Amino acid sequence: MRKFFHIVTxxxxxxxxxxxxRSAQSVIKNTGSFIVYGSFAIGAFxxxxxxxxxxxxxxxxxxxxxHRFMSMLFFVFxxxxxxxxxxxxxxxxxxxxxxxxxxxxxxxxxxxxxxxFLDNFFYSSGxxxxxxxxxxxxxxxxxxxxxHFYVFVMFGxxxxxxxxxxxxxxxxxxxxxxxxxxxxxxxxxxALVIFYIAQIYFYFDVSSxxxxxxxxxxxxxxxxxxxxxxxxxxxxxxPNFWISQIFFFYIAGNHGTVVGYFxxxxxxxxxxxxxxxxxxxxxxxxxxxxxLSFKSFSIKxxxxxxxxxxxxxxxxxxPQTESLLKRExxxxxxxxxxxxxxxxxxxxxxxxxxxxxxxxxxxxxxxxRTAVYLVVYIFDAFLITSIALRFAFPMMxxxxxxxWTIRSSPIRPSKVYWTKxxxxxxxxxxxxxxxxxxxxxxxxxxxxxxxxxxxxMALIAVSLVSLNFGLGSYFANYDEKNPIRIASSQGATLxxxxxxxxxxxxxxxxxxxxxxxxxxxxxxxxxxxxWLYDALAIVGVFSAFVAAVAHSVGVRALRRDI
Amino acid sequence: xxxxxxxxxxxxxxxxxxxxxLAVPEGEFFGFLGPNGAGKTTTIKMMTGLFTPTxxxxxxxxYDVQKNPLEAKSTFGYIPDQxxxxxxxxxxxxLFYIGGLFNMPKEECRREIEQLIExxxxxxxxxxxxxxxxxxxxxxxxITAAFLHNPRTIIIDEPMVGLDPRSARIVKxxxxxxxxxxxxxxxxxxxxxxxxxxxxxxGIIKEGRLIFLDSxxxxxxxxxxxxxxxxxxxxxxxx
Numbered sequence: 001m002r003k004f005f006h007i008v009t010x011x012x013x014x015x016x017x018x019x020x021x022r023s024a025q026s027v028i029k030n031t032g033s034f035i036v037y038g039s040f041a042i043g044a045f046x047x048x049x050x051x052x053x054x055x056x057x058x059x060x061x062x063x064x065x066x067h068r069f070m071s072m073l074f075f076v077f078x079x080x081x082x083x084x085x086x087x088x089x090x091x092x093x094x095x096x097x098x099x100x101x102x103x104x105x106x107x108x109x110x111x112x113x114x115x116x117f118l119d120n121f122f123y124s125s126g127x128x129x130x131x132x133x134x135x136x137x138x139x140x141x142x143x144x145x146x147x148h149f150y151v152f153v154m155f156g157x158x159x160x161x162x163x164x165x166x167x168x169x170x171x172x173x174x175x176x177x178x179x180x181x182x183x184x185x186x187x188x189x190x191a192l193v194i195f196y197i198a199q200i201y202f203y204f205d206v207s208s209x210x211x212x213x214x215x216x217x218x219x220x221x222x223x224x225x226x227x228x229x230x231x232x233x234x235x236x237x238x239p240n241f242w243i244s245q246i247f248f249f250y251i252a253g254n255h256g257t258v259v260g261y262f263x264x265x266x267x268x269x270x271x272x273x274x275x276x277x278x279x280x281x282x283x284x285x286x287x288x289x290x291x292l293s294f295k296s297f298s299i300k301x302x303x304x305x306x307x308x309x310x311x312x313x314x315x316x317x318x319p320q321t322e323s324l325l326k327r328e329x330x331x332x333x334x335x336x337x338x339x340x341x342x343x344x345x346x347x348x349x350x351x352x353x354x355x356x357x358x359x360x361x362x363x364x365x366x367x368x369r370t371a372v373y374l375v376v377y378i379f380d381a382f383l384i385t386s387i388a389l390r391f392a393f394p395m396m397x398x399x400x401x402x403x404w405t406i407r408s409s410p411i412r413p414s415k416v417y418w419t420k421x422x423x424x425x426x427x428x429x430x431x432x433x434x435x436x437x438x439x440x441x442x443x444x445x446x447x448x449x450x451x452x453x454x455x456x457m458a459l460i461a462v463s464l465v466s467l468n469f470g471l472g473s474y475f476a477n478y479d480e481k482n483p484i485r486i487a488s489s490q491g492a493t494l495x496x497x498x499x500x501x502x503x504x505x506x507x508x509x510x511x512x513x514x515x516x517x518x519x520x521x522x523x524x525x526x527x528x529x530x531w532l533y534d535a536l537a538i539v540g541v542f543s544a545f546v547a548a549v550a551h552s553v554g555v556r557a558l559r560r561d562i
Numbered sequence: 563x564x565x566x567x568x569x570x571x572x573x574x575x576x577x578x579x580x581x582x583x584l585a586v587p588e589g590e591f592f593g594f595l596g597p598n599g600a601g602k603t604t605t606i607k608m609m610t611g612l613f614t615p616t617x618x619x620x621x622x623x624x625y626d627v628q629k630n631p632l633e634a635k636s637t638f639g640y641i642p643d644q645x646x647x648x649x650x651x652x653x654x655x656x657l658f659y660i661g662g663l664f665n666m667p668k669e670e671c672r673r674e675i676e677q678l679i680e681x682x683x684x685x686x687x688x689x690x691x692x693x694x695x696x697x698x699x700x701x702x703x704x705i706t707a708a709f710l711h712n713p714r715t716i717i718i719d720e721p722m723v724g725l726d727p728r729s730a731r732i733v734k735x736x737x738x739x740x741x742x743x744x745x746x747x748x749x750x751x752x753x754x755x756x757x758x759x760x761x762x763x764x765g766i767i768k769e770g771r772l773i774f775l776d777s778x779x780x781x782x783x784x785x786x787x788x789x790x791x792x793x794x795x796x797x798x799x800x801x
Contacts, residue, residue, distance in 0.1 A: 023574075311658035314668055323662025327648060327655075334650040334691070401646030405707075408610040409663035410636035481649075561613045 004111045007102075011119070033494050040497045041134040048138025056142075062223025065216045067248040068207075068231075070139075074240035075203055077132060078165045083196065084124045084488070085169035091482040092120040093170075093284070094177070094291040103288070113280040121166040123485075127493045132158055143251060156262060157243055160269040164239055167272035174279050177287035189336075193344055206232045226252070239265060320411050324419045331398065338391075338483060345387055349431070352383065353438050366518035373443070373514055374507055377453065380435040381460050381503040384428055388465045389496050392424045393472035394486035396554075403478050403562055413558035417473065421551075425465050432461030449517055452532045453510075456539050460506050463543035463550075464499055470550025471495040474557040502546060509535045509542075563588050564609070564715060564748055569618035571604050571770075578604040580770035582618070586748055586763075588714075591741040593761030594750040597800045601770040602750040603643055606719045609748070610640045623714050636664060639708030643719040643750075645700035649693035653684065653703045656692060657710060664711040671710070678706045682732060697724035705733055709740075716740060718749040722756065734760060754792045768800050 020030065055061050061069075093099065093116050102112045136153050176188055215230050216223055226248070235241045242261045249257040307313075309329045315322040332338050396417075399406065406416055436457030440450035475491025486492065513531035520527040564586040571579040579601040586592040596602045607613040609620050611631055620627040625634035647656055654675065661671035679685050684702055692700060701724050708716055716737070722730050738760055741747050751757060757764055764781060766774035776784070781792065788794035 311655045311662075312672070319662040319665045319667070319671075323659045326662075327651065327659050330655065331648060331650045400648075401644065402648045404610075404612060404640075404642050404646065405648075405660060405663065407612050408635060408640040408642075409660070410632040410634075410665070411663050412632065559614070561607075 003107050004115065007107070007111070007115055011115070033490060036494050036497045036501075037130060039501070041130055043501075044131055044134035045138040045141070048135040049142050050138075052139050052142040060221075060223070061213075062216060062220075062225075063248060063251060064223060064225060064227045065213065067244040068212060068216075069209070070247065071235070071238075071240050071244035072204075072207060072209065074161070074243050075238065077128070078161070078240050079196065079200065081125055081128055081162050081165035082169045084128070085121060085166045086173050087484050088124040088488060089117070089120050089170050089173050091485055092116050092123075093173075094288060095482060099288070103285075109285040110277065110281045113284040114277065117166075117170055117276070117280070120170075121163070124488055125162050125166065127496075129158065129162060132162075139247075145250075149250070157246060157265070160265050161239055161243060164265070164269040164272050167269070167276045171272070171276055171279050174283045174287055177290060178283050180287075181290040186336075189340060193340075193347075197347075206234055239268065320415065321419055324416060325423065328420065328423050335483075341390065341484070345390065349383055349387075349435070352379070353435065366515060366522045369518040370511065370515040373518075374511065376439050377457075377510075378503065378507050380432070380439055380457060381464070381507060382500075383435060384432050384461050385464050385468075385496070385499040385503060387431065388424075388428055388468040389492060389499065390483070390487045392428070392465050392468040393475075393492050393495055394483040395420050395424055395469060396473040396476045396558075397478060397480060397486045398483060399476075400478050400481055407562060414555050417551075417555050417558055421466075421469050424469060425462065428465050429458060429461050432457045446517060446521075448529055448532060449514070452536050456506070456510065456536055459536075459539050459543040460503060463506070463546045464503065466547035466550045467499055467502065468495055470547075470552075470554035471498070473554035476557060478562060506539050506542065509538050563621075563623050563746055564592075565619075565621040566605070566609075567619045567621075569605065569608065569620060570616045571601075571608055571613060572616045577770050579608070579615075579767075582767070582770070582772055584765055584772060584775060586746050588746050589741060589744045591737070591747045591760050591762045592749065593757035593764045594748060594767065595752075595754070595757060595764060595796060596750075596767035600767045600800075602767060603719055604770075605767070606640075606717055606748070606750055609717055610638070611635060636711070637713060638715040638717055639711065639713035641701075641704050641708045641716070641718040641721055643723070645697070645704040645724075647692040647695070647700055647703060650691060652691050653688040653695070653699075653706075654679070656703060657688075657707055660707040661710055666711055674710055674712075678709055681736070682706050683729075698726055698729060701725055702729055702733075705736075709736070713745065715746045715748065718747065718751075720751055721749065722751070722753060754796060758792055766796065766799055774799050 020026070052066070055066055055069075056063070093113070096116065099112060099116060103109070133154060136158065137150060140149055140153065172192075176192065180188055212230060216227060219225065219227060231241070242265050245261045246258050246265070249255075249261070308315075309326050311323075311326055317325070406413070433454060436454040437450070440453050443450050443453075471491065472486075472495070475489065475495070477486060477489065477491075480486050480489070510532075513528075513535045516528045516531055519525065564584075566582055566584050569579055569582040570577065582601075582605060594602055594605070604613060608615045609622065609627065611627060611634075615628070620634075622634045623637040625637065627634045647653075648659070651659065657675045657678070658671060661675070666674070679688055682702055682705065684699070684706065687695070687699060688703075692703065695703070701721075705721065708718075718737075721733060721737075725733060734756070737747055737749075741760075741762075749761070758778070758781075761778060763777045764774070765772055781795070784795050785792060788798065
């Protein structure tokens with residue numbers, strides 16, 4: 001334990017020194033982060049409070065259904081933390097120079113494992129914790145809970161819940177790494193992806209929200225009652241269900257049941273941590289050794305030769321552009337963590353598109369139609385944001401230590417910047433257009449709405465990719481090789497929050513013009529299409545401004561000392 | 563031809579390079595010595611465009627590195643102290659990539675690469691990905707890359723790190739040959755033997771300031787004041 005605390009003390013010291021350095025740049029960065037994080041937390045708080053009030057007072061779904069929806073959200077939250085921890089743990093446990101260094105010192109493997117696990121957990125869960133806690137604060141404030149409720153939620157509910165998700169993620173990872181010595185690694189990754197998709201599908205199939213709403217509404221107006229007989233039996237074993245039960249029975253004043261579920265959550269978390277320690281003790285070092293053989297494996301399997309991207313092939317492009325493009329191509333497609341992640345994201349986009357295009361809402365109320373339209377539209381933009389964060393943000397950092405080749409060569413940094421930007425822009429631009437066209441398919445008979453919405457999405461795609469790429473260049477970390485870690489760094493989180501604010505603003509501009517379209521249909525009054533064009537002009541100007549600022553910051557950052 | 567004039571680099575209140583002035587004429591092999599943290603790598607990073615000087619100027623082959631960076635960079639080759647490469651490229655692809663950055667026509671690039679692969683004896687593994695390379699193999703690739711566009715100046719930061727004796731010999735001979743052909747070479751190193759063997763002139767930097775600058779011939783005179791060894795001169799000057 002002495003070694004554990006010795007290492008943790010030094011890591012802690014280093015963290016505070018790096019994070020809160022007194023340099024002007026650091027102060028500006030931290031102030032900016034504080035403002036963005038703070039604004040995000042306040043926004044999430046009010047949004048959650050408003051939504052709670054809206055669902056319980058206007059839509060009157062009742063406390064039972066409300067907490068079942070909460071349970072579903074916590075399920076998604078659990079899976080997100082779980083997957084995030086698994087992906088980041090792979091790099092922190094098996095690809096980290098720090099682990100290599102510590103393994104050469106007389107430090108027990110288990111100590112290294114636990115330190116890196118905790119390091120990883122706090123690194124990858126901070127933003128999610130902030131989001132989750134802000135939402136629960138909004139929820140609690142609606143019910144007027146006392147201050148100790150929030151302390152209880154933070155330390156008694158949210159932290160154990162997230163820790164449980166983190167522990168199970170790393171146990172699964174260690175199991176996978178153990179299997180990887182016997183089974184093809186690609187097959188394992190594919191199996192894992194299928195497992196998670198199947199898990200999500202199975203959960204929503206079993207908990208069937210539509211069926212649940214129908215069943216609960218049979219009891220209307222007594223929908224605040226506990227209707228536990230409607231819960232599928234399997235859900236009772238899930239931590240997200242326990243949390244929703246804790247909140248439901250807290251409101252109902254049934255503190256005995258609250259304590260019961262709270263104990264269940266704590267015991268499960270403790271059991272998961274003990275299991276993690278046991279499994280880590282047995283498997284960490286042996287799987288670390290196994291991971292060393294992955295490099296040569298991937299080399300044999302992803303070698304591609306004799307195509308237009310071969311460096312030997314001639315090209316009509318200038319030698320510099322050709323070199324940069326070919327290098328980007330090979331760096332991306334020879335790195336499984338890049339293209340596998342891209343495939344998974346495109347698969348999810350595909351699922352989303354297939355559901356949106358075949359959706360018949362059958363709604364009449366103009367406000368509701370506007371809300372549904374904008375929710376789908378925001379989700380389109382959110383998908384672009386997520387992909388931009390994952391692929392555009394890390395692009396400059398991925399130059400890595402080899403960036404000296406560019407800085408010492410006769411090539412303008414701005415040329416490198418723009419070449420890389422267009423490499424990442426065009427696929428996301430096409431994706432944005434595809435999303436806009438397909439999600440506007442149900443509105444095809446309402447021109448010019450689909451056309452204007454498509455152009456707007458193109459503008460949003462450009463501004464979001466610009467923002468992520470520009471700030472990715474500004475926050476470039478050439479020491480980090482893992483794109484997933486780069487995309488979950490502090491700078492990336494800040495960029496993500498800014499992107500969310502930006503996309504809400506850009507889509508929000510369309511609220512009244514779209515409401516006017518649906519009002520005109522419902523009330524059979526003349527349409528005001530000019531409003532759509534006005535909104536489009538505002539989005540165009542704002543997008544251009546955001547893109548210009550992001551690029552200006554990004555290009556300048558390339559001239560910094562390295 | 564390299565001219566450094568009143569070159570200074572500050573990091574906050576710390577002065578890494580302090581009013582450094584020196585000139586390396588065409589065809590000269592210049593050895594740049596100094597203890598750890600003396601400012602050698604900082605000087606080289608300013609010369610190659612990786613750092614911006616706080617003040618002063620650097621002119622390489624007639625081009626000011628700050629005012630005409632592209633022209634200046636096209637005339638020199640750089641071998642860094644750490645041979646970082648793009649992991650997913652093969653050694654040969656890396657060389658083509660560097661050739662492209664230097665705007666070399668494809669045919670010329672291919673021809674030069676073939677010749678250099680043979681010259682530096684890297685053909686056995688040049689088509690493997692660089693993530694598989696040892697430190698020495700990576701170093702040999704960066705040295706090969708620096709020779710690729712036939713530079714008029716070569717700037718080297720610790721060239722022998724990780725090289726086996728045979729590779730070290732090839733590199734030394736190649737550098738000496740280049741120097742005789744008129745290429746100016748600016749080499750930072752800790753290897754006093756190498757300096758004695760190769761360099762025409764030597765500069766010693768300490769705490770950012772040039773404290774010694776003389777030719778190899780005159781160095782023998784300085785050595786004779788001590789015990790006849792360059793090491794003793796170096797230790798005395800830098801203590």
